[in-house]
Amino acid sequence: MGIYGLTRENIQNSLDGKLLDNDDPVVLTVKTGTIHQDYIPGIKEIKQRITSLQGRNSYTKETITHMVNKMDLEEVAYISFEDSNTRGLTGARNGQSDSKEDTWAIYAYNKGVHFEEEDEAVETSRGGSHGVGKIASNAASDLHIMFFANCDKKGNQHLGGTVQLVEHKYNNQAYRSTGYFADIKSIGANKTKFYPFENRFHEVFEKKTRGLKIIIPYLREQYNDESDIIKSICDSFFISILENRLVVNVNDKVINRETIKDFVSDEKYYIQDIAEIKHEFTPLYIDTFLNVAPIPLTISDMENDYHFKLYFRYDEAIPKGRVAIVRTIGMKIEDKKVNNNVNKPFNAVLVAEKAEDGYLKSLENESHTQLAFDHIKDVRLQKNAKRFINSLSKEIAKIIEEAIKKNNKTDGMMDTKDILYLVENQFKQDLADAVATVKINKGKSLVKVTTDIPKKKKKNKPNDKEKPEKPRKKVKRVKPRSGNEGTNGDEERLKRYSAHPDIVERLLIGNKEVVQFDFNDSKEINGEKSCNISLSIIDGMGVEYKDEFKIKDNYNTVIDGTSGKQCKIENNLIKNIAINNGIAQLKLEPKPNFNKALKFVYYVEV
Incomplete structure (x- = not known):
């Protein structure tokens, strides 16, 4: 989720850590800027580890190459999240600890674990308990590193951090992927324990008031956008801000219950129409x-x-x-x-x-x-x-x-028999002429099928002259929409034509659906061995909604009726359906939430 996920996780953590006996809002200060790499704690050790990494697949190779390219930057972008009117972490001086009271140990050295409040109501209202959690901050760094500075109730200031690399060997010793910024102390024969460092580092890493501060150096470029940061805060926490439970400062901009309306009313951030x-x-x-x-x-x-x-x-x-x-x-x-x-x-x-x-x-x-x-x-x-x-x-x-x-009331009574007749026939006419049930590409006309609709007889007037009836267009060219290229980049842009619904037969029985396409009267598809098919929803007035229906969200399986094989679905397109003797057939299994009342327009690519 990019910067949206990062801000959500860190603001949520700050709200979870609110002082329980204080009615003041949680105040979060978000800062972006640059820092010289020499001021980043432990950066030399991290670089040594990165140079020893070996990729075992294309993903890890790409990731390592990206890290190597970024680690020698002298001026490094960073973002920090510093909260106040919060409790901060407790028990840092105890280092690694099994005590549930020592929240430093839980936050610093345990993945997938969070501190539980003694008050059940407070614990229930917390934003977090499972999910991406702490590693969201690592994901925002090109080197996958993050730091957290803490100041507790007694004023003790400590700095910790983590790095997420890949499993590797260093000095002939195998290591896991997670590294901790910590001081290792011996506590007995062959036993060691992690302890945090006293925070005497660069001012970017300082936290002198009670609470927690997250610092992410080597900030990814796509995360470093102040407008997106402000929007993500307004989008996810507008009620907390409006109810004065949260105030956020983004560099020199303050988002609170008085100013949030100014941000959402600004065209720089949101569409106003x-x-x-x-x-x-x-x-x-x-x-x-x-x-x-x-x-x-x-x-x-x-x-x-x-x-x-x-x-x-x-x-x-x-x-x-x-x-x-x-x-x-x-x-x-x-x-x-x-x-x-x-x-x-x-x-x-x-x-x-x-x-x-x-x-x-x-x-x-x-x-x-x-x-x-x-x-x-x-x-x-x-x-x-x-x-x-x-x-x-x-x-x-x-x-x-x-x-x-x-809001759409009807008044009075009216005789609707003539209106219903006209509306029904006009709808059939519009549907046949303007909204196709089947459309194909290659820029050729479709099969010419009859679309005769009975017309209401017109009474002859004495002076009426008989006029020759104009031939109706049985196939109508429609303007192609963007994105209708074939699956092969070398194929020409699709030219769209509409055809009568008689080409398609659709049958729903219980939780099964069968759709059959008869192309025998179509010279354009005659001789083709396979085709691709996509679907769009059409409403009762003939309006098509091209992007509303997602095949994977509505069907468990899609089977080729000719071959019996499961069809591949890619980019909302059912691919490589066999055509046998001019017939293509699909057997589909709708999901439980499938709306059986939906009507479709079908697109055929050959």
Whole structure:
């Protein structure tokens, strides 16, 4: 997730470490700059290790080459995250320790382990417990190194750090991939123990007030963008900031509850035209959260009821509907897409009550960016989590439907028999002429199929002259869209034509789907042995949504009906489907969440 993942992890850790008896907001200071490599602690030892690394595959070889190319830079970019009004780490003077009270030992020397609060309510509200955690900072460094400076309640100042390399040999001794910036002291016969260094290093590594400071030298270029840092903070923690639980200083810019609206209203950071907001929804979320009264929402799984506050806004100007799922800590988990409602004009913020926060926490994926159930190992709990997530979509969908009905009322009574006849036939006409069910490339016309639709007889008037009926176009050329090149880069750009739905037959039986394509009357495909096929959704008015349907998200398997082999799916394209005697056939197994009411337009590449 780049800089977004890095800021989320470090701000989350700072919020988790808030002073429990203090109502002041956590203050986080983010700084970017450069430092001479000579001031980086332990850099000589790290360089020696890097030069001894050997790649065993293409990935490790590329990684090592990149590290070697970067390690001799004299001026090195860095980023630091320093928090205050936080507890910091305890027990640094004890070094490696088995005591749960010594949070320094847990943070510094244990991967995949976190300190647990004695207060169950506080522990539940914490942002972290599993996931990418501490190694997110290593991933942001070209040399995979990070440091953490700590000042505890008594004013003790220490510096630790880690480096993530690959397993290697150094001076004929084998080493694991993780290295620690620590002082090794003997504690008995053949026994040693890690202890942190007293922090007497360069000012970039100083931490003189209580709390923790993360320092990442050799910062990757793609992470070093102040605008992205500010946006990632606003996107993930807008509620914490609006509720004055968090203040963030990014270099000389302050983001707090008074200024956050200035950032999200600035074209430098966000699109301001509501009709163009299709990917970044923070300006809408903040407007919704501040100006709409919350409504209570209850979501049930197979065992329990969970209670939330939903801030919901219906606005015809909004092109994409999303729901911000927010934890009690004030961190947004995801921009949730509600099934079958992604293009509805609404915006919403769902905030967990304290009692429900623990369950939401258990559903977070490893990067804390989505509610999921795949990571849950217990079958019963996984099934329950799946039920909860599906119920969440269903309940919000009901609210969306009610809002649409409320804002699109109908009045009075009218005779609709003539209107329905005209609408039905006009839709058939438009569908046949403008929206293809099958489209092929190579710039040639499709099979000419009849698209005759019965027309309502027109009454003759006395002075009417009979006019010869114009021949209808049975095949209509449509303008190609970008990205329709064939799979081979040498193939010409696709030319798109529309054809009548008679070419395709689709059958749904239980949890099985069969789609058959009959190309026997098509000279363009006659003689071809195979083809590629992709799908797009079409709605009841004939509008096509080219990028909404993902094959892998909706089908467990796709089988070639001729060969019986499983088809390869690449770039949302079903590839190399055999054509036998002019017939191509697919046998598909939809996933449980598949919407059987969907209608498709099919694209054929040969």
